[in-house]
Amino acid sequence: MKDYPDRMTPEQARQFRDDVLNIVSQIPRGKVTTYGMIAALAGWPSHSRMVGRTLRYTPGAELLPCHRVVNQEGRTAPGWSRHRYLLEEEGVKFKANGHVDMSQYLWEPSVNME
DNA sequence: AAATTGACGGTTA
DNA sequence: GTAACCGCCAATT
Numbered sequence: 001m002k003d004y005p006d007r008m009t010p011e012q013a014r015q016f017r018d019d020v021l022n023i024v025s026q027i028p029r030g031k032v033t034t035y036g037m038i039a040a041l042a043g044w045p046s047h048s049r050m051v052g053r054t055l056r057y058t059p060g061a062e063l064l065p066c067h068r069v070v071n072q073e074g075r076t077a078p079g080w081s082r083h084r085y086l087l088e089e090e091g092v093k094f095k096a097n098g099h100v101d102m103s104q105y106l107w108e109p110s111v112n113m114e
Numbered sequence: 115a116a117a118t119t120g121a122c123g124g125t126t127a
Numbered sequence: 128g129t130a131a132c133c134g135c136c137a138a139t140t
Contacts, residue, residue, distance in 0.1 A: 008137080035122055046135055052121035053137070069121075077121035097128075 074099035
């Protein structure tokens with residue numbers, strides 16, 4: 001059963017975009033979060049791909065700590081070599097398999113939004 | 115309108 | 128660890 005609309009209204013799309021950018025900007029230094037987490041916080045679970053899309057194609061995402069967003073596996077973004085470097089610069093350690101140690105660096109989002 | 119494409123998530127082998 | 132699928136959904140072809 002889909003508990004979501006078939007298609008986002010432009011208004012919802014705008015809201016979603018704003019929420020995503022807002023959430024990303026709140027990730028503390030040295031911590032990371034996941035695409036799915038952000039999507040859920042924005043009120044649209046299962047829109048994890050849209051989060052990545054937003055970060056990739058939204059001009060100004062470079063001003064945000066978008067490097068603190070990784071997938072749930074702890075892997076860095078494909079085709080973005082700097083990603084890992086930027087995280088290591090903040091003290092985030094990577095496991096031997098090249099993934100972020102999520103159990104240690106995953107950001108526990110604060111519940112005070114809306 | 116149908117198929118393909120992703121800065122994804124999850125399961126199975 | 129890798130690889131192959133499947134589900135997801137807006138954008139693109």
